[in-house]
Structure formats: structure tokens, C-alpha cells
Amino acid sequence: EYFNLIFDTNSYQEFGGDITSKDILNFEDxxxxxxxxxxxxxxxxxxxxxxxxxxxxxxxxxxxxxMDFSFIGGSLGSAMGQKISSAIDLSVEKKCPFIIISKSxxxxxxxxxxxxxxxxxxxxxxxxxxxxxxxxxxxxxDPTMGGVTASFAxxxxxxxxxxxxxxxxxxxxxxxxxxxRDFPDxxxxxxxxxxxxxxxxxxxRKHLKEKLFMVFGLIYFQNKNIEK
Numbered sequence: 001e002y003f004n005l006i007f008d009t010n011s012y013q014e015f016g017g018d019i020t021s022k023d024i025l026n027f028e029d030x031x032x033x034x035x036x037x038x039x040x041x042x043x044x045x046x047x048x049x050x051x052x053x054x055x056x057x058x059x060x061x062x063x064x065x066x067m068d069f070s071f072i073g074g075s076l077g078s079a080m081g082q083k084i085s086s087a088i089d090l091s092v093e094k095k096c097p098f099i100i101i102s103k104s105x106x107x108x109x110x111x112x113x114x115x116x117x118x119x120x121x122x123x124x125x126x127x128x129x130x131x132x133x134x135x136x137x138x139x140x141x142d143p144t145m146g147g148v149t150a151s152f153a154x155x156x157x158x159x160x161x162x163x164x165x166x167x168x169x170x171x172x173x174x175x176x177x178x179x180x181r182d183f184p185d186x187x188x189x190x191x192x193x194x195x196x197x198x199x200x201x202x203x204x205r206k207h208l209k210e211k212l213f214m215v216f217g218l219i220y221f222q223n224k225n226i227e228k
Contacts, residue, residue: 002066002101003053006209012055012064016086020047021079025112033110040071049073049104050080052087054094058213060221063091066101069143073105076148080108081118084152088125092132097216101139102153106146119151126155135220137212140167140190140199158200158215161190167198 003012020037027033041047049071054063065087067074084100091098107115129136138156140149142165150169153159161167168188186192193199203211 002208003051003055003064005205006057006062006064006099006212007053007055008057008059012053014051014053015090016052016083017047019079019083019086021077021108021111023110024078024114025110027110027112029110036072036110044068044071046071048079048083049075049077050083052083054090054096057209057216060213060216061094061096062099062212062216063087063094063096064099064101067103067148069103069105072108074103074148075105075108075115076118076146077108077111077115078118081121084122085125088122088129091129091134095132095134097135097137097220098129099137099139099212100152100156101141102144102148103141104144104146104148104153106148116147119147122152123155126152130157135216137215139208140165142166142190145169145171154198157219159198160211161193161199161202162205163190163202165190167193 023033023037046068050065050067052063052065054061065084088098109115126136135157136155137158137160138153140153140159140161142162144153144165144167146169149167166188167190184192190199190202194202
């Protein structure tokens with residue numbers, strides 16, 4: 001749905017669909033991780049919690065990685081880390097801007113430390129993107145929590161969000177319990193984060209494409225000799 005919102009009509013192509021998670025720890029809680037992955041793929045018709053695509057926005061090339069919360073809570077695992085890293089590599093190769101659309105509950109516990117390693121992996125790749133002079137826009141949607149928030153979701157050259165999105169690291173009750181204090185009702189809302197300097201602006205979904213093009217136009221398209 002986000003690809004259809006952002007890309008020009010019939011202009012995008014998905015890639016990286018062959019990158020999938022494996023049960024490297026033989027993890028089992030209420031069910032096996034292998035079974036959980038199978039159920040998620042059947043339920044969503046997706047191979048992983050993130051999809052990547054290259055296409056055009058008003059005739060200019062961009063690459064987008066979009067998470068889907070319905071696939072194991074949009075959790076960050078080895079496959080997500082690899083798909084995003086590969087997408088960044090392609091952005092550098094094609095010399096085009098990069099967008100991550102986050103919608104996640106955080107790290108995927110069934111992959112343990114391997115999941116947490118993806119935070120550093122993607123962060124390192126984003127540094128390569130920056131050194132290449134290519135812009136990265138992070139769009140945080142409802143919800144964006146845990147390790148995703150604590151890493152690449154907040155590393156954008158421009159960090160934006162949709163209105164009334166829940167964004168944070170730990171859950172509200174956990175934070176209140178540790179600090180023995182109460183927080184305002186708007187705590188961890190995108191409006192609260194905007195007011196406190198964590199976000200650059202909020203954008204309604206129906207205006208997303210024009211706002212993204214405006215941002216890329218200001219910081220990249222108009223300043224580079226880019227071929228459409």
C-alpha cells in the first residue's frame with residue numbers, strides 16, 4: 001500500500017524476496033519459530049516483515065523499504081537486516097535516495113543476539129549511504145517501538161511520522177514503573193516527539209508523496225545532475 005502511495009503508477013519493482021529468516025537457534029516458546037514463520041507467510045503472503053522496492057517518484061529514482069506489522073509484529077530479524085542492507089547497497093549503486101518506513105514492535109526475540117546485531121549492521125550501511133552523499137528519510141508509523149526506534153528509525157537525515165503514531169523504546173508501563181513517575185497522555189505519540197525535537201514534521205498519508213518529493217528536491221534532486 002505504501003509503495004502505491006509513494007511511487008509513480010506502475011513504476012516500481014520489488015526485490016530481495018528470496019531473503020528469508022531461518023531458525024538458527026532452534027527456538028521454541030508456545031510453538032517453534034519455524035512454525036511461526038510458516039504461519040506468518042501463509043497469513044500475510046509475504047516472505048518477511050519488510051518489503052523493498054525501487055521505483056520512481058515524479059520521475060526520479062528512489063528505493064523504499066516498508067515494514068508490515070502483520071508479519072510477526074514487524075519484528076527485526078536477520079532477514080530484515082539483510083534486506084534493508086541490500087537495499088542501501090542498491091541505493092549507493094544507483095545513486096538514489098533511500099526511505100525506510102518503520103512499523104515494528106522491535107527486535108525478534110526468536111533470533112536472540114542475531115536480531116540485535118542487525119541494529120549495528122543497518123546503522124553501518126546507513127553511514128556508507130551518508131558518505132556517498134545520498135539522503136535517507138525515516139518514516140515512523142504506528143507503532144514503531146523497541147530496537148527499531150533505538151537504531152535506524154531515528155537515524156534519518158530527516159525523521160518524519162504520521163499523526164497519532166505510537167513511537168518509543170520500552171512500553172509506557174515499564175518506563176513509569178522504573179521511574180516511579182507519571183507521564184502525560186500524549187507521551188510516546190508522534191505529536192509529543194515532534195514537540196520535543198525528535199521528529200522534523202508530521203505528514204498525513206495522503207500527502208506523503210508530495211512531502212517526500214519536496215524533501216528530496218530540497219536536499220538532493222535540485223543540487224545534483226540526476227538523470228530521470
